[in-house]
Amino acid sequence: SQQGEEDPQALSIQEGENATMNCSYKTSINNLQWYRQNSGRGLVHLILIRSNEREKHSGRLRVTLDTSKKSSSLLITASRAADTASYFCATGSGSARQLTFGSGTQLTVLP
């Protein structure tokens, strides 16, 4: 079963705009990760934020984590057409390499 939900399910923006996706989860976590998937292919790891961190940056990506609200957001700045993909949050608990994925947000960036 999935840990939580992502919001929105689909997002369509113009190139150059910022895209924000949200993720909610249900149980306590060690870390939260974001992955990108292009058209039914394998997932690509984007960024990991640990439970004791509140914000993390990587290039055009900014992730925030609010453990009190059990939620996270992914911001992609200055989006490009190549950012068009599905974005998934995944939570890691305990020492196991078991990730529990959200339902994903389909991002479409229009040129």
Place this chain on the structure above:
Amino acid sequence: KAGVTQTPRYLIKTRGQQVTLSCSPISGHRSVSWYQQTPGQGLQFLFEYFSETQRNKGNFPGRFSGRQFSNSRSEMNVSTLELGDSALYLCASSLDNYYEQYFGPGTRLTVT
């Protein structure tokens, strides 16, 4: 470094048959996890292997099994295939102490 490879990439089987999927992790990665992705259920964890031992198992029936070899390569097997087993099966590898997982391109299984 070469990425995670999965074979075959596409597979068509009929109900009742069995199938074996293969995954070669990134060199040096000892942990291999398997996930099933379907439009209805999304991404679901199947199992994780480390040093030839299954450490974790998701909520799937016993028809789904796996193993890991001494070179960290892993296989998963699905017996008595059902139509609902049609999915993209993803393999991921990771280093021992890290949580980031590196995914292969997946095997698209279609059961008819």
